[in-house]
Amino acid sequence: MSAGTQFAAAAGAVVALPARLVEPVMYGLQRLLGIRRMPWVFLLPNLVAVILFALLPVFINVFYSVSGSDRLFPWDRPLVGGANYATLFDCDNFLDPSTCSRDLFWRALGNSLVFVPVQVTAMILIALLTAICLNRDIRARGFFRGIFFFPVMLSPVVVALTWQWILQRNGALNGLISSAGLTPVNWLVFPNTAFFWSVFVTVWAHMGFYTIILLAGLQAIPRDVYEAARMDSATPWRVFTRITLPLLKPVLLVVFILAVIRSVQTFDELYVLTGGGPGSATMLMVQYIFEVGFASQPRNFGLAAAASLLLGVALLIFTGIQMRISRSGRDD
Amino acid sequence: MKRGMMTATGALALMVAAAALTGVQAQEIRLLAGDTGTGGALFEEMAKSFEEANPGVDVVVEEVSYQTIVESLPVQLEAGEGPDIAIITDLGGLSRFYLDITDYVDADYFEKEWGQTLAWLRGGRDTDAIFGMPTTLTVNGAYVNLTLFEQAGVPVPEEGATWQEWAEATRQVAEATGTDFAMEMDRSGHRFASLAISYGAELVDEEGKPVVDDGLRAAIEQFVEWHENGTMPMDLWGAVGGSTHRELFSDFLNANVVLYFGGSWTLAQMDTEVGDLFDWAVMPAPCGPSSCTVMPGGGAMTAFAHTEHPELAGKLINHFAQPENLDFYISNEVEIPSAASQIANGVEYPDASERTKEALATFTAQIPKMADAAYRFQGWRYQRAMMNALTTRISQVLNNELDVDGALERIEEDVNLAIEAAEGQS
Structure with a gap:
């Protein structure tokens, strides 16, 4: 037997060792539980992880939302029933936040309802456009792919501070505008411009990630489909709408779901860039939850938990609609 | 060979025993300081004489961002975790976590030096207990x-x-x-x-x-x-x-x-x-x-109720409160003193510019x-x-x-x- 074969045999024995150790245990379990129940044994590790890190926190959150005080441990918190929900829903007119007891919750909800669709639409359109450009045979393609992905690797705080430096009163952008003889604008002082830059900065920071996913999707589309279209003299727009988009649909759906979830979770960049201002123009739901639960003193964990549960329910409904749409798409 | 093995085993056993013994005897006090001003450097310096006077005591000064003190420390304290001592600025808000150190410090001296500011640490509670030492006044x-x-x-x-x-x-x-x-x-x-x-x-x-x-x-x-x-x-x-x-x-x-x-x-x-x-x-x-x-405004050094070494924590704060340490700290930190005797007698700031000294005098005059x-x-x-x-x-x-x-x-x-x-x- 050659040295190579001996090494391979030894390596094989080492690799097989865990299986050999586990085998008798599995046999024992199978004999005890029966073969029908065996899949549960294999699912158990994942189930434990899901229960510990996903379901249990949800139940804890539910408990916090129906209990009061600024105490952290559940056993120190008295039950207050639906008081926290009542506080959030104490509103004369839901369309006018200033008539609500917790006006900032409703303002944050309203802002999120505008921010999420605008940001997700902008993000997907720009990421798709970028991916299409990067999929072509352009010079320095690899370099540009790296450049567009670079912001994704930056810490959100770094992103926000960099853009704050660019956008502030005496910032780089106003320096450029002044040197061109134009009047500088205090970008973060006006609600509309602050909102625009909030969307812009978050799109800039994250689009690289979605661009890469879409690029992978574009590259998976067979070339011969395009060649056939070219032979049929299809226009580029027709090729895009009849070939690229339909074949990219599953990837686009994944990107859409990821982008919506990320958009709803937006917090760090805006917290540093605008702090939710001017006034409350860029305050989103997660910032409201953070402010109530962690930045305030005493910390109102109950109200924060109630607000986050409501956000969770909204996301759940959205995901349900999403799944229904994607299922009906498949049925077609 | 056999003798060598025996010697090595003996040495190892000795090391393990020594480590275990040290572990039993060593008392570690963790002090958390924010990174504003000189951070924890001056306290680390002053802690040396305390360690010399108390063999086996190790004072570990940890310097963290001020944001950590404001946002993370309260959550740690809520969970019964965190340092033994910290320099904090939310004096009233964290009052329920403080350790009563009245028995471990010179209470009359504390009352004389910080009478009014000690009340800030009581968070509105009706008590004469001493919960810490105000470090500076801002x-x-x-x-x-x-x-x-x-x-x-x-x-x-x-x-x-x-x-x-x-x-x-x-x-x-x-x-x-x-x-x-x-x-x-x-x-x-x-x-x-x-x-x-x-x-x-x-x-x-x-x-x-x-x-x-x-x-x-x-x-x-x-x-x-x-x-x-x-x-x-x-x-x-x-x-x-x-x-x-x-x-x-x-x-x-x-x-x-x-x-x-x-x-x-x-x-x-x-x-x-x-x-x-x-x-x-x-x-x-x-x-x-x-x-x-x-x-x-200002900061205060407080010990927390969850500490395993309450007496030591109290004594360490008392050590920092001694006049020579107070003078050393305030003059190097270039801050407004909080102790009555320092406000009355003034503090020398050898490294500060004339303009800064004037500014400090103006600030102090507002008190x-x-x-x-x-x-x-x-x-x-x-x-x-x-x-x-x-x-x-x-x-x-x-x-x-x-x-x-x-x-x-x-x-x-x-x-x-x-x-x-x-x-x-x-």
Whole structure:
């Protein structure tokens, strides 16, 4: 037997060792539980992880939302029933936040309802456009792919501070505008411009990630489909709408779901860039939850938990609609 | 070979035994300090003599960001975790976590040196217990660019000048010199409280209940007017939302503003970054219709109830409180002392510039003028709830989301909700 074969045999024995150790245990379990129940044994590790890190926190959150005080441990918190929900829903007119007891919750909800669709639409359109450009045979393609992905690797705080430096009163952008003889604008002082830059900065920071996913999707589309279209003299727009988009649909759906979830979770960049201002123009739901639960003193964990549960329910409904749409798409 | 093995085994056993023994005997005290000023360096230095006097005691000084002290430490304490001792600034808000160190310190000496500020650590509780040692006193105050005043040929308002007189004078200076803005104030409820109390606001009554009165209304109205007429920029209070703290001291360092209302803790920065680039000074507290007061503040060293070495923690604080250590700390930290004897006798600041020494003297001179309401507010357990409500709601007024009446209503609601939450009612 050659040295190579001996090494391979030894390596094989080492690799097989865990299986050999586990085998008798599995046999024992199978004999005890029966073969029908065996899949549960294999699912158990994942189930434990899901229960510990996903379901249990949800139940804890539910408990916090129906209990009061600024105490952290559940056993120190008295039950207050639906008081926290009542506080959030104490509103004369839901369309006018200033008539609500917790006006900032409703303002944050309203802002999120505008921010999420605008940001997700902008993000997907720009990421798709970028991916299409990067999929072509352009010079320095690899370099540009790296450049567009670079912001994704930056810490959100770094992103926000960099853009704050660019956008502030005496910032780089106003320096450029002044040197061109134009009047500088205090970008973060006006609600509309602050909102625009909030969307812009978050799109800039994250689009690289979605661009890469879409690029992978574009590259998976067979070339011969395009060649056939070219032979049929299809226009580029027709090729895009009849070939690229339909074949990219599953990837686009994944990107859409990821982008919506990320958009709803937006917090760090805006917290540093605008702090939710001017006034409350860029305050989103997660910032409201953070402010109530962690930045305030005493910390109102109950109200924060109630607000986050409501956000969770909204996301759940959205995901349900999403799944229904994607299922009906498949049925077609 | 066998002998060698035996020797090695013996040595290993000895090492294990020694380590175990050391582990049993060594007592470690963890002290958490923020990274402002000199951070924990001076305490580390002073702890050496304590370690020498107490063999087997290891004082570990950990320096963390100030944000960690403000945001993470309370959560750690809530979970029964965290350091044995920390230097904190939310003196009243964290009071329920403190260790009573009365038995481990010279209580009479503590009362004599810090009588009034010890009450801040009690968070409104009816007790004489000592919960820590105030380290420094900070004072809010106005930094003024004297060079701009000189260039504009406008006389600098004298002690006793009102906020409105200051606003008028700085507006004239800004106009004459082409400076961007006349006045700026940190986006901080604490800084705004100085203005509010001088305008007659009580903020909190003797029973610890929030007070929203005409003084607060007058101060907010005045503040909004300054933003509307361009005396103050919208960048700080207008552009930022929620309770986010924001400062633009760089505007003062770059001579973009005539008067900056900040605090004594930026003196060292002024000294190093401005130096002699322009002439500046700290001015006595501007007056409102009610008083010429600014807010006091400062840090305190406290031990926490969860510590495994309560006696040692108390004794270590007592060690830091000794006159020689207090003098060493204050003179090197270049801060306003909090101990009565130091305030009375003065402290030498060998490394500070003349200008800084003058500024420190001006800050210290404001202490006796501080209104009772300012001290009461500083020691209130729910001070931070009120300060957060002030910043959030005033920003909303500046952005036309609320009017002043609406803001006052919201401020009261916010604080009451915070109190209810703390008491377990919501």
